[in-house]
Amino acid sequence: MQDGKKHYYVSVTHNLIEQTKNESTPFEVMVDEEQLNRLKDLMKVLEDEDAYTLQRAPVPYKSADHDEATEQFSDGMTLLYTFLYDHGTPDTRQAIERMNVLSRLQDTDYDDPGYENSPLNK
Numbered sequence: 001m002q003d004g005k006k007h008y009y010v011s012v013t014h015n016l017i018e019q020t021k022n023e024s025t026p027f028e029v030m031v032d033e034e035q036l037n038r039l040k041d042l043m044k045v046l047e048d049e050d051a052y053t054l055q056r057a058p059v060p061y062k063s064a065d066h067d068e069a070t071e072q073f074s075d076g077m078t079l080l081y082t083f084l085y086d087h088g089t090p091d092t093r094q095a096i097e098r099m100n101v102l103s104r105l106q107d108t109d110y111d112d113p114g115y116e117n118s119p120l121n122k
Contacts, residue, residue: 010026
């Protein structure tokens with residue numbers, strides 16, 4: 001333990017923060033109490049946004065790729081993975097880099113052909 005920081009193990013998929021590593025918690029971070037609370041807040045926001053996105057999913061006349069619910073979820077996911085990367089161990093950082101999740105979440109494909117005249121559908 002350094003500077004009041006402790007090891008925690010995180011699963012984004014299962015929305016878990018554990019003090020012991022298991023096969024469901026692939027990301028290891030070192031955080032103090034304040035940072036742990038921030039991590040919990042990020043995971044809670046993501047859980048809430050996921051629920052909102054799921055409520056919006058069945059609406060047939062709105063395109064999901066420009067939907068504000070999807071955008072909010074992606075923003076929350078970017079913040080969470082950025083936090084995990086910033087506070088993660090070298091193994092955690094490598095895992096996130098291998099996933100290429102941060103650049104994928106921050107870089108949309110709206111510049112690709114076919115989107116130039118697409119309405120935002122909001």
